Amino acid sequence: MDVESKMNYFKQEKSKGKGNNEGNPRKRIENIFDDESFMEYYAFKREEDGRGNEIIAGSGTISQRPVYIMVQDSSVNGGIISDKGGQKILSLLEQAGKTGAPLISIFDGQGVQVENSWDTLELFGKLFSAYATYSGVIPLLTLVAGYCPGALSFAVPLSDFVFGIKDNSFVYLNTPQAIKDVTGKDITFEELGGAQINAQQNGNIHFLAENEEEACKHLRDLVEFLPLNNLEKPPIKESADDINRVSPGIVDLLKEDYDVREIIKELADEKAFLEIQEEFAPNLVTGFIRLNGYSLGVLANQPFVLKGSLDLNSSEKGASFIRFCDAFNIPLLTLVDIPGYLSTIYQEQSGITKKGAKLIFAYAEASVPKISLITGKCYGVAGISMGSKYLKVDQVLAWPTAQIGALSPAGLSSLFSLPEAETEKAVSPYEAVIQGLVDDIIEPEESRPHLAYTLEFLKTGRKLAPGKKHGNFPV
Structure with missing residues (x-):
């Protein structure tokens, strides 16, 4: 295969990785990062049937400071995380921890599905271990932009700060049907693990926004207060406000x-x-x-x-x-x-x-x-x-x-x-x-x-x- 053929094949394979996810998932990244600063990682880590494309991973900058990001794309197989998608997440977590930069995770999907149930347990075990390992080392920030069900929901309280969207963020371990099977009581997704429940009753959500744009703005605002990692001091921001200003009233x-x-x-x-x-x-x-x-x-x-x-x-x-x-x-x-x-x-x-x-x-x-x-x-x-x-x-x-x-x-x-x-x-x-x-x-x-x-x-x-x-x- 000559050089031109290899380049054409590269472009063809790269376009497969994007599929339908040029919509909301990448728009979310644009809303969070500085203009044209996003660089995608692991774009070719996927199966022939496209499994792996449900996770978009990479890095960018917020106010010219490095940040890593992982986005779950619900338009690819409902966002269900495959084996390859899980590998992307774990690789990015390790990369963020080793280089000392914050990690933003955006969850919006129907959970996890890999062909071998033992692999599923291994994925969750490694994911939870990585969150624990890098807790207190880098800021771990999460935006729940849709559904975050089952075992994946534990990633929410394992994060430092969580952002939710009114009427559009759902975090729960068991489904309403599972609750009914045990208790005999009917309950909706909103009543079980909706944004208001997680913000007001259990405190899982730290910032509750009216819409995605507001959530992304709050996320950017928060990052500007934080150091990149535990070995750094928080950034200093010059202010025109007089330090000797008094408040008579x-x-x-x-x-x-x-x-x-x-x-x-x-x-x-x-x-x-x-x-x-x-x-x-x-x-x-x-x-x-x-x-x-x-x-x-x-x-x-x-x-x-x-x-x-x-x-x-x-x-x-x-x-x-x-x-x-x-x-x-x-x-x-x-x-x-x-x-x-x-x-x-x-x-x-x-x-x-x-x-x-x-x-x-x-x-x-x-x-x-x-x-x-x-x-x-x-x-x-x-x-x-x-x-x-x-x-x-x-x-x-x-x-x-x-x-x-x-x-x-x-x-x-x-x-x-x-x-x-x-x-x-x-x-x-x-x-x-x-x-x-x-x-x-x-x-x-x-x-x-x-x-x-x-x-x-x-x-x-x-x-x-x-x-x-x-x-x-x-x-």
């Missing part, structure tokens, strides 16, 4: 059942805040801001939901977010206004102490710079759990409006029959400074510059911990 936001996100935005560069898991456990707000150009992970009690109390879901939500930030060298800021843990029979019987211990463990274990700002209530063990000085937080600051103590003023008055003046003094931030729980009391309107300068001095610090393989995290 910030303390006025402390109304009954206020929205803490307004305070977060006042502190952030350009007043921009990317919230994580907005739909899940909304009594604890988590997300990313920039402060003087640096990426910063934020946790904050949300007073207009359960008065900002901690509960089962918010404790897990906070712990997971802290551990991600710690793994990828992202400093933490905690805004504290917490009356306590939610007091119900359900919370107690469902293990609030174990879930709460996860949050305590995550704060104490994290070695990134940690700053806490107490704006309002900070009572009891809940106050300790929310980034207190006792959990190795580097700087604990307070507004003059803070109330800090083992009990609330009402609790102190009831238990010890103290007059109001004495109870107010007992929980004042000034007493907390004397007792060593707070480092300084600051003007609320000067919070942004104060936090920025504090972060500047903390960012190069190192923390030594006892030598061990790992702690026994209360899972």
Whole structure:
């Protein structure tokens, strides 16, 4: 075969690999990556009947930074992953992990089918092992753009952050028919594992978008806050926002059942805040801001939901977010206004102490710079759990409006029959400074510059911990 014949054969075989997948799957890649930056891998890894074409794999850039991507194409045999398709995924995971760049996985198909059932088990075992191996090494990001059923659904919670689309993302282990066979009850796909269920009830989905374009934008926005891997620092983004900007009206936001996100935005560069898991456990707000150009992970009690109390879901939500930030060298800021843990029979019987211990463990274990700002209530063990000085937080600051103590003023008055003046003094931030729980009391309107300068001095610090393989995290 001469050179011209070989080139013609190459073009013919390459076109077979694209088949019908020039539509949505490749459009998704275009929506995520910088223009004309995508380079496809493993295009010829397929069977004669086209199996293998259901997976598009390759790399590209987001804001000129390298990222790997895997897309499941539902137009090829329903997106069912074949043996060759599975090999593509595993090869790409290994490539991303070894080179130290984030991996984006887009799931949209009817699961996995290989000719030998033992091969199926091997594929899933290797896939789960690879996710575990590279967790905390590279950011693992997932977009559920359709169906993600059966054993493949475990890839969703094994990811760091998951993006979903309203009415078009489905994550479930067992089908509605399987549920009916066991329980006798009818249930729809939406009720079983739809986007709202996974965003609001179990927290599998961190970002819930109205459409694909919005999901892809959120994905790009998130990547810009993150380092490429655990050995790098997050990228610094220059801002025109004055680091010495003050917020004269910030303390006025402390109304009954206020929205803490307004305070977060006042502190952030350009007043921009990317919230994580907005739909899940909304009594604890988590997300990313920039402060003087640096990426910063934020946790904050949300007073207009359960008065900002901690509960089962918010404790897990906070712990997971802290551990991600710690793994990828992202400093933490905690805004504290917490009356306590939610007091119900359900919370107690469902293990609030174990879930709460996860949050305590995550704060104490994290070695990134940690700053806490107490704006309002900070009572009891809940106050300790929310980034207190006792959990190795580097700087604990307070507004003059803070109330800090083992009990609330009402609790102190009831238990010890103290007059109001004495109870107010007992929980004042000034007493907390004397007792060593707070480092300084600051003007609320000067919070942004104060936090920025504090972060500047903390960012190069190192923390030594006892030598061990790992702690026994209360899972």
